[in-house]
Amino acid sequence: MMTDLILVLVVLTNLKLLGSSRLGSSIRVVAAQGVMLGLLPILVHVHELSLHFAALAAGTVALKGVVFPWLLFRALREAEVTREVEPYVGYITSILIGLAALATSFWLGGRLPVSTGEPASLLVPSALFSIFVGLFLIVARKRAVNQVLGFLVMENGIYTFGVGVVAELPFLVELGVLLDAFVAVFVMGIAIYHINREFDHIEVNRLDQLKG
Amino acid sequence: MVLLLSRVDRDFSWVGAGSVVIAAVSGCLPAFGVLLHGSVEQLRLPWSVPFGEFFIELDPLSAWFLMPTLVLSALSAIYGVGYLRAWQGRRSLGPSWFFYCLLVLGMMFVLLARNAVLFLMAWELMALASFFLVTFEHERESVRKAGWIYFVATHLGTAFLLVFFLLLGRETGSMDFTVWAEKGVRTHGPANVLFLLAVIGFGTKAGFMPLHVWLPEAHPAAPSHVSALMSGVMIKTGIYGLLRALTFLGVPPLWWGWGLIAIGLTSGGLGVLFALAQHDLKRLLAYSSVEHIGIITMGLGVGLLGVSTDSPVLVVLGFGGGLLHVVNHALFKGLLFLGVGAVLHGSGTREIDHLGGLLKRMPWTAAAFLIGAVAISGLPPLNGFVSEFLIFLGAFQGGVSTGGAVAVPLFMLVAGLALIGGLAVACFTKAFGIVFLGEPRSEHVAHAHEAEWTMRLPMLILAAGCILICLFAPVVVGSLKTVLESMTGLQPLVVDENLAAAISPLSFVVLGTALFLALLAALVLLRRHLLEHRRVETDVTWRCGYAQPTPRMQYTASSFAQPLTDLFGPLLGTRKIISPPRGLFPAEAALKTMTPDFSHEAVYRPVFGRVHEWLSQLQRLQHGKVQLYVLYIAVTLIALLVWELR
Numbered sequence: 116m117m118t119d120l121i122l123v124l125v126v127l128t129n130l131k132l133l134g135s136s137r138l139g140s141s142i143r144v145v146a147a148q149g150v151m152l153g154l155l156p157i158l159v160h161v162h163e164l165s166l167h168f169a170a171l172a173a174g175t176v177a178l179k180g181v182v183f184p185w186l187l188f189r190a191l192r193e194a195e196v197t198r199e200v201e202p203y204v205g206y207i208t209s210i211l212i213g214l215a216a217l218a219t220s221f222w223l224g225g226r227l228p229v230s231t232g233e234p235a236s237l238l239v240p241s242a243l244f245s246i247f248v249g250l251f252l253i254v255a256r257k258r259a260v261n262q263v264l265g266f267l268v269m270e271n272g273i274y275t276f277g278v279g280v281v282a283e284l285p286f287l288v289e290l291g292v293l294l295d296a297f298v299a300v301f302v303m304g305i306a307i308y309h310i311n312r313e314f315d316h317i318e319v320n321r322l323d324q325l326k327g
Numbered sequence: 328m329v330l331l332l333s334r335v336d337r338d339f340s341w342v343g344a345g346s347v348v349i350a351a352v353s354g355c356l357p358a359f360g361v362l363l364h365g366s367v368e369q370l371r372l373p374w375s376v377p378f379g380e381f382f383i384e385l386d387p388l389s390a391w392f393l394m395p396t397l398v399l400s401a402l403s404a405i406y407g408v409g410y411l412r413a414w415q416g417r418r419s420l421g422p423s424w425f426f427y428c429l430l431v432l433g434m435m436f437v438l439l440a441r442n443a444v445l446f447l448m449a450w451e452l453m454a455l456a457s458f459f460l461v462t463f464e465h466e467r468e469s470v471r472k473a474g475w476i477y478f479v480a481t482h483l484g485t486a487f488l489l490v491f492f493l494l495l496g497r498e499t500g501s502m503d504f505t506v507w508a509e510k511g512v513r514t515h516g517p518a519n520v521l522f523l524l525a526v527i528g529f530g531t532k533a534g535f536m537p538l539h540v541w542l543p544e545a546h547p548a549a550p551s552h553v554s555a556l557m558s559g560v561m562i563k564t565g566i567y568g569l570l571r572a573l574t575f576l577g578v579p580p581l582w583w584g585w586g587l588i589a590i591g592l593t594s595g596g597l598g599v600l601f602a603l604a605q606h607d608l609k610r611l612l613a614y615s616s617v618e619h620i621g622i623i624t625m626g627l628g629v630g631l632l633g634v635s636t637d638s639p640v641l642v643v644l645g646f647g648g649g650l651l652h653v654v655n656h657a658l659f660k661g662l663l664f665l666g667v668g669a670v671l672h673g674s675g676t677r678e679i680d681h682l683g684g685l686l687k688r689m690p691w692t693a694a695a696f697l698i699g700a701v702a703i704s705g706l707p708p709l710n711g712f713v714s715e716f717l718i719f720l721g722a723f724q725g726g727v728s729t730g731g732a733v734a735v736p737l738f739m740l741v742a743g744l745a746l747i748g749g750l751a752v753a754c755f756t757k758a759f760g761i762v763f764l765g766e767p768r769s770e771h772v773a774h775a776h777e778a779e780w781t782m783r784l785p786m787l788i789l790a791a792g793c794i795l796i797c798l799f800a801p802v803v804v805g806s807l808k809t810v811l812e813s814m815t816g817l818q819p820l821v822v823d824e825n826l827a828a829a830i831s832p833l834s835f836v837v838l839g840t841a842l843f844l845a846l847l848a849a850l851v852l853l854r855r856h857l858l859e860h861r862r863v864e865t866d867v868t869w870r871c872g873y874a875q876p877t878p879r880m881q882y883t884a885s886s887f888a889q890p891l892t893d894l895f896g897p898l899l900g901t902r903k904i905i906s907p908p909r910g911l912f913p914a915e916a917a918l919k920t921m922t923p924d925f926s927h928e929a930v931y932r933p934v935f936g937r938v939h940e941w942l943s944q945l946q947r948l949q950h951g952k953v954q955l956y957v958l959y960i961a962v963t964l965i966a967l968l969v970w971e972l973r
Contacts, residue, residue: 203954226972250961254954262953 117158121151122237125275126217129248132268133209136199138260142187145264145271149179152271156278174293175274183267183300187260190307196258204255213248220244238275245272259307263300270296343424344404347431351401354435358390358397365809369441378502379444387810389438391650392567395657396438396560398792400431402785403559406665407552409781410672423463423550429456430556437564441504443492450488453564454481457557461549473541473548480541484531488568491524495575507575518576522583525572526590533565535624536594539617540927543601546613547677551668554609558616559661563653566623573631574814581635581732587628588736592743595621599750600895603757603888604922608667608677611758612660615703618747619656623649625740626718629725632733634815640728642815643825644721647807652714655796659702659711662789666696669778669786670762674771679884681769682762688775693763695786700755702793705748708840710796713833717804719744720829750891757887766878797840800833885920892922900925 128148135141153175156168191197204212217240224240249269253262274292357368365387372381385393404427411420433453440446458481462474496502498517499510512518531538542562546554573579598618605611626649633641669692670685671677686693702709719741726737767773777783796803804826811822885892892901901922908916 223968223972247965250957254958254961256954 118155119237121155121158122241122275124148124151125271126241126244129245129268130210130213132252132264133213133248134206136202136206138191138197138199138258139188141261141264142184142191145267146180146184148271149183149267150176152274152278153179155275159278178293178297179267179271182297186300187263191260194260194307196260199256199258199261202256202261204251209251209255212251216247216251217244220247238278242272242276245269245275248272259303263303263307266299266303267296341408343420343427344408347404347428348401350431350435351397354397355394357385358393361385361387361390362394362806362809365813367813374445376444378496380442380503381445382442382503383436383439383445384441384505385439387813388567388570391807391810392560392563392653393435393438395563395654396431396434399559399657399661399789400434400556402788403552403556403661403665406555406668406782406785407550409779410550410552410668412779413672423460426456426459427553427556430460430553430561434561434564438567443496443502443504446504447485447489447492450485450564453561454478454485457545457549457553457561460553461545461557463550463553464548470548473544477541477545480531480538484528484538487524487528487531491521491528491572494521494524504571504575511575511577513577515580519580521572521576522579525569525576526586529565529568529572530590531565533562533569533620533624534594534617535590535620536597536617537926537930539594539598539620540924540931542617543605543610543613543924546616546664547607547609551609551664551671554612555661555664555668558613558664559657562616562620563657566620566627566649566653570627570814573627579631579635581632584628584630584632584635585736587624587631588740589628591621591623591625591628592740593621594618594624595747596743596750597898599747599754600891600899601922601924603750603754604892604899604901604920606679606884606921608670608679608758608762609664611679611754612663612667615663615751615754616656616660618751619652619660619703622715622718622744622747623652623656625649625744626652626714626721629718629721629737629740630815632737633721633725636729636733638725638729639817639821640825640828641721641725642817643811643822644717644724644829646815647804647811647826647829648714648717648721650807650810651717651804652711655702655710655714655793658789658792658796659699659709662695662699662786662793663703665782665786665789666692666699669782670696670775672778672782674775676769676771679758679761681771683765683768683878683881684763684772685775686763688772689763689777691783692778692786695783695790696763697759698790698793700759704752704755706752707836708794708797708843710793710800712836713797713800713804715744715748716833716836717829720832724828753888753891757884761882761884761887765881768878768881768883798837800837801830804830804833885918892920898925900928 125148128144131144132141135144153172157172202209220240220243223243227239246269249265249267249272252265252268256262256265270292277292360366361368367387368385370381370383374381407424407427411423414420430453433449433456436449437446437453440449458474458478461477462470464470465474492502494517495507495512498512499507501507501510512521526535527538531541534542542558546558549557595618598614598616598621602611602614602618605614626645626647629645630642630649631645633639633643633645667677669689670682673689673692674682674685676682698709702711705711705715722737722740722744726734726741729737808819808822808826811817811826812819892899899922901920904917904919906915906917
């Protein structure tokens with residue numbers, strides 16, 4: 116029950132991301148999504164709760180709920196931007212595309228030959244949906260912060276997939292994924308800062324001037 | 328080894344050249360033994376490359392190619408010591424010698440390898456090493472361009488070879504040359520495809536006519552001792568590869584022989600015509616290499632016709648003539664390139680029209696060049712004659728004894744080869760006459776000087792080789808026996824019998840040569856004796872009754888060749904830019920001729936231009952927009968996922 120609630124919330128937060136132009140609120144939404152997903156393994160494996168899951172959940176929540184938002188807000192402050200202006204795909208269109216992606220995710224989730232656990236009819240579709248939304252954000256937005264958020268959402272999707280599908284995901288692999296995401300966000304935060312200082316903007320579409 | 332040594336250039340030169348000479352001497356001995364006894368030596372080592380095995384073998388065919396390769400490598404290396412001294416101090420010579428050694432190593436392994444992977448690696452090693460050697464003077468734009476043309480050409484050739492070897496591997500299930508030679512390809516369809524692939528792939532390296540574009544670019548760009556090595560022996564690896572490939576392909580259909588003869592006639596005829604029209608000595612020699620590759624190919628074509636029609640006389644004389652011409656061409660083309668190198672070294676130019684009268688200033692070089700020029704024209708007292716004679720003889724005998732489909736191409740070959748010989752004489756008369764005779768045409772010649780001994784010695788050895796091969800022609804032709812036996816599988820008796828048919832007329836030629844030389848010596852002595860007590864005056868060469876002769880009154884390279892280039896104008900496409908004298912008191916007039924390479928102009932430039940245009944459109948995909956790159960990936964992944972779950 117709780118699982119389904121979280122997954123529905125994840126889907127809703129994704130749609131909210133698609134329709135929002137304020138970078139600050141987007142960061143908060145992604146942080147909230149990260150916290151909810153951090154709690155997910157505890158709820159899925161509620162019968163076999165162990166130190167392992169608790170540690171993982173704590174780490175995920177701390178990283179996604181505290182460290183990442185802090186890094187991104189810092190980057191925002193330094194770059195002095197608050198809004199995404201003129202995205203490639205408008206917000207209404209984005210939400211419509213998001214709905215289409217949601218439908219596709221359900222269709223694909225139904226056909227994907229994976230042995231999901233019993234409570235997780237929503238798990239695979241919402242995971243796929245997160246991945247699609249993440250990719251879409253990377254493609255359709257110009258601000259570098261939004262790219263990072265897209266990357267994080269995609270990572271959340273993969274994480275959801277892992278939690279639901281592979282029950283006994285090795286601890287080390289989970290830690291590895293977390294570390295990956297951390298390094299990525301860290302590097303991108305620094306990169307955003309430097310891009311801004313160098314070019315006075317953080318619009319990724321203008322990076323093509325760097326091409327040889 | 329060279330790179331590890333100190334950075335002093337003098338050491339580089341001697342160490343580099345020394346190691347090549349040592350390798351050549353130690354490599355020649357077993358090769359000679361194999362040629363003498365017809366035995367085969369093998370070495371197999373395990374090698375951790377997929378499908379690869381370190382399998383080398385020295386059989387008579389390899390040995391036959393290995394001998395000139397090693398000899399010319401060693402001589403060119405010695406020459407290079409003196410030749411590169413001009414760059415000493417301005418340029419680190421270490422890399423040049425390093426790649427020289429690699430090139431020699433690559434050629435040796437190409438000749439010895441019996442595993443397709445090892446062969447291709449050696450082939451590439453050879454190509455890369457020679458690319459770096461060609462671009463020795465890389466600060467010059469033209470040299471870099473030549474280097475790239477060579478690089479692209481050689482890799483296109485290798486692409487065909489890769490397909491060739493893969494197909495052969497699939498047909499026989501092995502990458503081993505000995506297995507291929509035993510099993511062969513028995514069915515006609517694949518054999519025809521494989522033959523075409525081999526002709527294009529190996530022909531690019533050898534320089535068959537439409538594929539020859541890199542030769543006139545790369546040879547002038549490279550340092551002279553490298554040109555000598557590349558033109559003398561490296562392009563012959565293409566011939567070797569073709570011969571080796573033919574041993575895998577079973578009994579050839581008739582059209583293979585016709586095809587090779589046609590290629591030979593085209594390369595030979597157009598090669599010598601373009602050589603005639605050139606103003607640059609090295610370009611001239613490069614086109615002449617195309618011509619001689621053509622002659623060798625004609626020999627192979629005659630041999631193949633012989634195999635198809637089961638006529639041993641064609642086989643023995645055709646292949647024999649072709650193989651002997653490989654050695655001969657290595658000797659005299661090496662000699663000529665070294666000679667041109669000495670001219671370039673002494674005078675600083677290789678434009679024929681800027682030279683003249685070098686005979687007096689560089690007597691040794693001139694004598695060596697003269698011998699090379701006579702030999703390359705295929706005139707009787709020297710070695711070029713011997714091999715062309717074998718091909719002539721084979722074509723005549725075959726043409727007379729067989730009928731129809733075989734006789735017609737053979738007689739065409741006889742006619743073509745005669746024409747080529749005549750044009751070659753004209754071409755090298757021009758080269759020698761304009762460069763060495765007459766009066767100096769420019770300042771360049773004024774301070775020309777004779778080359779030092781390291782450069783003279785190799786030229787003299789090669790010149791001596793040209794003479795000796797003719798004097799001992801019967802012995803040399805006899806030594807082809809083991810190669811022909813092992814390559815064609817004919818009975819020793821049959822080979823002997825047919826070679827004897829060529830040896831007996833050759834003996835007369837040798838006798839005639841000896842008599843001629845004796846007579847010449849007697850005449851020289853007589854002349855000296857008669858002139859002993861008289862006053863001998865020397866005067867300007869082109870006096871002709873003028874009071875104020877100038878060197879500009881002499882024949883130029885263009886005017887000497889003009890009757891022939893006009894005759895073959897439609898084939899050559901020589902462009903003339905004429906500003907004729909005007910008015911009653913004409914002030915100035917000018918004439919400029921140039922002969923661009925037709926296949927480069929008419930085929931390669933448009934084709935490559937079109938390909939470039941076409942591929943440039945792909946650049947729209949690479950626009951530097953990160954979002955769209957991600958979109959490509961995402962769309963591809965989702966499409967694949969949907970495809971899979973469909």
